[in-house]
Amino acid sequence: MNTSSPRAKTRTWATVRHVTAYGEHWGTESHTVTLTRDAAGHLTAQLDGEHVPTAQAVAILNRADTVTLTAEAYLPSTPAPIGKARAARLHRFMGRLGLPSAQHYALAAAALGEWAPVPSLAQLSECEARTVWAHLCRLYPQARTLAA
Numbered sequence: 001m002n003t004s005s006p007r008a009k010t011r012t013w014a015t016v017r018h019v020t021a022y023g024e025h026w027g028t029e030s031h032t033v034t035l036t037r038d039a040a041g042h043l044t045a046q047l048d049g050e051h052v053p054t055a056q057a058v059a060i061l062n063r064a065d066t067v068t069l070t071a072e073a074y075l076p077s078t079p080a081p082i083g084k085a086r087a088a089r090l091h092r093f094m095g096r097l098g099l100p101s102a103q104h105y106a107l108a109a110a111a112l113g114e115w116a117p118v119p120s121l122a123q124l125s126e127c128e129a130r131t132v133w134a135h136l137c138r139l140y141p142q143a144r145t146l147a148a
Contacts, residue, residue: 111135
């Protein structure tokens with residue numbers, strides 16, 4: 001996992017702007033603005049539940065007379081991949097069991113309930129790798145003895 005990437009986060013504000021012209025009070029504008037940053041650092045914006053350009057949402061926040069933070073949450077982070085070394089061990093186990101290398105990715109996909117082969121065992125999370133291992137042990141009971 002790249003620890004330098006920003007953590008996904010969302011914030012929601014309630015804004016109030018008093019509309020005046022020529023010394024007259026014409027009313028108020030109230031909006032709910034939500035900004036969300038994904039794990040890649042990209043911002044998306046919603047204004048009153050509708051997707052809008054980020055610049056428009058930020059302009060409303062800047063022009064408001066009152067801005068109240070109503071919600072703030074970190075979004076679930078992506079788990080760290082197991083990496084090449086662990087993936088290589090998994091490949092070796094599958095090879096010792098007689099599985100052709102082309103089937104390693106399909107077996108992992110089947111274990112995870114995916115419809116297409118996984119692109120790389122190294123990109124599996126710890127939880128996914130354990131699921132693949134459990135599936136492998138169910139199909140090939142001798143896998144446990146090879147691992148010991």
